[in-house]
Amino acid sequence: MLVYIITPLFPTKDNEVIGTFVYEQCKALVDRGYDVVVLNVTGLGWKNWNNNKMNEINEGFIEGVKFYNYYYRSVASAKFPLREMRKCENILNKMYEYALERHGCPDLIHLHFSFPLGKGVKNLAIRNKVPLVVTEHHSMFLNRNINNYLIKEVTSLVKNSSSFICVSTYLKESLESYIKTSVDIKVVPNMIDNRFEYHKLKSSTNNFDFLSIGSFRKIKKHDLLVKSFIKAFKESDRVSLRIVGTGKEKRKVKKIIKKNNREKQILLLGSKRREEVLEEIIACDCFTLASKDETFGVVYREAMAVGRPVVSTNNGGVLESWSDSYGVLAKKNDIEDLSNKLRYMYMYSKDFNHECISNQTLERYSENSVINMVIKVYEKTLKDVRT
Structure with missing residues (x-):
């Protein structure tokens, strides 16, 4: 199965911590035989505008995970969400065509974070008739001051997704307080990397x-x-x-x-x-x-x-x-x-x-527990599309 993972956060050589939970899920899918292609569209604040990889598609591999990065200038994205979403949609359309020529049409698209890529990914999935799974991580849904246009777009994204996931019950309940829909939103948590396992406490110090x-x-x-x-x-x-x-x-x-x-x-x-x-x-x-x-x-x-x-x-x-x-x-x-x-x-x-x-x-x-939950969502999504 070929899966396009689309995200605004993904690790880089300069910042190995950002978006690690997305990468680790991608790596777990690759380890289980899935073909994964990551399209990462990241907005950078003005302090990082001197990045020499701005406004172009860069590609590479991280432990078997193929990724394409695109960095763009982002200004007051939360204050002007419509402008940000339109910009991202234009970038995403180019990246999708670029990946399509090299990898072919995906069986499924999996988006992480509804903002700022949700509007563009939704339209792209509808236009190309590809099933869409969305995982929401964004903390903005935990506050009470969300832009009304953004609520409208996220509601549309939930309704047009084949499956919509939140990473906790708390986030799900917060999101549902904004969007009035009968769609069954699932809960699938983030996974813990296999390197994190039990270690005894140190015993050589009184501190x-x-x-x-x-x-x-x-x-x-x-x-x-x-x-x-x-x-x-x-x-x-x-x-x-x-x-x-x-x-x-x-x-x-x-x-x-x-x-x-x-x-x-x-x-x-x-x-x-x-x-x-x-x-x-x-x-x-x-x-x-x-x-x-x-x-x-x-x-x-x-x-x-x-x-x-x-x-x-x-x-x-x-x-x-x-x-x-x-x-x-x-x-x-x-x-x-x-x-x-x-x-x-x-x-x-x-x-x-x-x-x-x-x-x-x-x-x-654990990786095994969570990735099995993700795979079940994928399998049910494709089954529902075929029937």
């Missing part, structure tokens, strides 16, 4: 290490996490907080750390490669992230797959199949409550069954 991973955006609330950590622990406590990620909010967080003289205790590690992320998770005692909202929260599951308990905010996505045996949840945007939960984990983390956390997480979100 307790919290780890957080996430881009420095407002929604990730790294500033709140740092303030909560400072409130929970003294400078003299043998405890640290290590944060992996980059972004606009990093400077703000850095100022908070410096103001409170915690540079030696709270470390900003910058961007890390996937192998380095795994090493950081293995080395930590507990994973924590204070996000305002999460559609799924794959990074929580990666830490849990390694066997690390979690301190999280009650952010929606983390609640999918949640058990109190996995960690503790704090109220959103509450420094007092989060600081108490961090302190609790510091004192009682060894009471959690780390191997059990790993086993139950992998049972639900």
Whole structure:
């Protein structure tokens, strides 16, 4: 079966972390004998407009996955969604024809993220009479200020898809609050890479290490996490907080750390490669992230797959199949409550069954479990088209 995967996010040599959940699903399909072609259309902000691969089709392979990339200049896409969708549709039509000449017509198209490519992919699928599966990951559906035109387009996309998927029940319910339709939206979670498996806690140090991973955006609330950590622990406590990620909010967080003289205790590690992320998770005692909202929260599951308990905010996505045996949840945007939960984990983390956390997480979100769910959707979609 030939599947065209269309996405606005896909890993590159410069950024191996972005869109890894899309790539890992593609790789799992290839490993099971599917022919996969990725069309990646990515909008870049003005700081990256000097990219020498802008406005042209670039191609390559990542471990057997064939991809075509196209980078374009993106300006205020959320404020002007119609303009962004039209631009993407024009680019996508060119890329589709380019791929068609080299690989032939796909049996199925699978789109990740409805915005900004949804309108163009829907029209392309209808025009070429190709079944369309859509997986929604986008956190924009978790807020209450979505552009009305965008709601209209997403509603049309849901109705015209052969199958529409959300990565969590929380995201599904949020999406359904916007689009009034009888379409059966399925839930298929993101998968965990096979490299993330159980590792025993380190035993050679008395220091307790919290780890957080996430881009420095407002929604990730790294500033709140740092303030909560400072409130929970003294400078003299043998405890640290290590944060992996980059972004606009990093400077703000850095100022908070410096103001409170915690540079030696709270470390900003910058961007890390996937192998380095795994090493950081293995080395930590507990994973924590204070996000305002999460559609799924794959990074929580990666830490849990390694066997690390979690301190999280009650952010929606983390609640999918949640058990109190996995960690503790704090109220959103509450420094007092989060600081108490961090302190609790510091004192009682060894009471959690780390191997059990790993086993139950992998049972639900391993590559094999999730890709089988995806393949069932593909098979049913093609069966329905033929009958």
